[in-house]
Amino acid sequence: MNTIIFDSLNEVGGQPNLLYPFKQIADIPVFNTISGLDLVKNLKDNILNKVTIQTAHRVDNVKKENDSFIIDEEYEVKTLIIATGTGSFKPKKFPLKTNEEMEKKIHYFIKDPADFKNQTVGVFGGGDSALDWANELASYANVKLIHRRDQFRGLESSVEKLKKAPNVELLTPYLPKEISIKNDQLSIGLKKMGEDQLNYQLFDQIIVAYGFRANNRFVRNWGVELEGPHIKVNSEMETNLDGIFAIGDAINYPGRVPLIGVGFGEAQIAITAIMRKLFPEKTLTIHSTSI
Ligand SMILES: Cc1cc2nc3c(=O)[nH]c(=O)nc-3n(C[C@H](O)[C@H](O)[C@H](O)COP(=O)(O)OP(=O)(O)OC[C@H]3O[C@@H](n4cnc5c(N)ncnc54)[C@H](O)[C@@H]3O)c2cc1C
Structure with a gap:
């Protein structure tokens, strides 16, 4: 044929x-x-x-x-x-208002984790993609994985691997509420459920893995x-x-x-x-x- x-x-x-x-x-x-x-x-x-x-x-x-x-x-x-x-x-977009400068630091896919070498990278999401990307990036970068629930939807073995990685921090249950640029980094205010104060974190780049x-x-x-x-x-x-x-x-x-x-x-x-x-x-x- x-x-x-x-x-x-x-x-x-x-x-x-x-x-x-x-x-x-x-x-x-x-x-x-x-x-x-x-x-x-x-x-x-x-x-x-x-x-x-x-x-x-x-x-x-x-x-x-x-x-x-x-x-x-x-x-x-x-x-x-x-x-x-x-x-x-069509990836689900990061839910905060962003400008062009910020968008350069916001990614929805990664082609090569080595591009993020020695950077601080935020991964947003709790499914398989978020966990896989966080694990891949952990070989090159400091990774903060931010999810709105304490439980992850992806494979338990991926979560366990992340918990053991020295350069990975799991931040849960947090929702992103504010975003700005500070000294060429993204400053993102994270809100914990039931708390009023925001926890501000700095990232060189972020990966949004909220699904499609x-x-x-x-x-x-x-x-x-x-x-x-x-x-x-x-x-x-x-x-x-x-x-x-x-x-x-x-x-x-x-x-x-x-x-x-x-x-x-x-x-x-x-x-x-x-x-x-x-x-x-x-x-x-x-x-x-x-x-
Ligand atoms: C993070 C993650 C990890 C996974 N791990 C595994 C695993 O370990 N083992 C496993 O077996 N499965 C795994 N899966 C599932 C597996 O990837 C899917 O089951 C598989 O990719 C489905 O293949 P597909 O060809 O049906 O669709 P897709 O892989 O989604 O491919 C669809 C293609 O169609 C194209 N397309 C869509 N609409 C149009 C259009 N109108 N015109 C032209 N092109 C179009 C898209 O661009 C895309 O290239 C995983 C999935 C995810 C998200």
């Missing part, structure tokens, strides 16, 4: 590439552990010269025309697989049915529209877990169903070793 991949970002790789490039992923079968970056590199190497990759292209519009679909008035395809995760990555706004709703305009924020699929990963499939974190069904390995399996199911649909006359070889 001729295949084209679209990604709204400048590079493919989704969450592992963007949110935890340096984390050692331990639940991909075959690899004992593999970093997000290496996983994405291996996947890209696999498809090199076999698939067209169109980055910086957010797919907005899909229209059925005869027995094809037209993507953004430009590309004609026979079938498509939606693998948009939770949608285009899910926005898969745009597929409704194409006629694709959703269930809550997720796309509804049948057991072949087909949506309510004949020829449009969906896989990965974009979908949900009873018992689904948001893991990379699960997405890989769903891709195999969807592709097999697509092959059967497009080439009903052919005997389908399921195993690549028999091709």
Whole structure:
């Protein structure tokens, strides 16, 4: 088949590439552990010269025309697989009024923790991203992790690792209430629940890990049915529209877990169903070793 991949970002790789490039992923079968970056590199190497990759292209519009679909008035395809995760990555913003000078020191992703070497970095959030980034940064910087609750939502092992790191301070339960610039640093006033006085902390830079706004709703305009924020699929990963499939974190069904390995399996199911649909006359070889 001729295949084209679209990604709204400048590079493919989704969450592992963007949110935890340096984390050692331990639940991909075959690899004992593999970093997000290496996983994405291996996947890209696999498809090199076999698939067209169109980055910086957010797919907005899909229209059925005869027995094809037209993507953004430009590309004609026979079938498509939606693998948009939770949608285009729109991070939840830091909830205080900021100016341009402050925004230079506020980040929503980190590409390389070494960029923060010897700095004091605040990480805001309590989920897996916040904990992973705080752990990565701890090898290079002084880290203060600020969360609005005493309990973290992410992995307990990540919290334990942070508690043992000498250059990491956990500040809970605190909410950011004031922000200003002092001597080229961000001064952030943190309010503890039930207390009036603010605790002012200075940071060279901060990382905001408050999560992302899910926005898969745009597929409704194409006629694709959703269930809550997720796309509804049948057991072949087909949506309510004949020829449009969906896989990965974009979908949900009873018992689904948001893991990379699960997405890989769903891709195999969807592709097999697509092959059967497009080439009903052919005997389908399921195993690549028999091709
Ligand atoms: C901090 C963290 C740690 C995790 N750790 C693990 C782990 O250790 N092991 C594990 O198995 N899983 C882990 N996960 C979960 C795993 O990352 C997800 O299950 C997986 O990335 C889902 O893959 P996906 O392809 O469905 O979506 P995503 O990875 O979200 O990729 C979706 C892609 O679609 C693009 N896109 C969205 N909308 C459009 C559009 N309209 N047009 C074009 N492109 C679009 C996005 O830019 C993105 O590149 C972790 C998740 C997080 C947040």
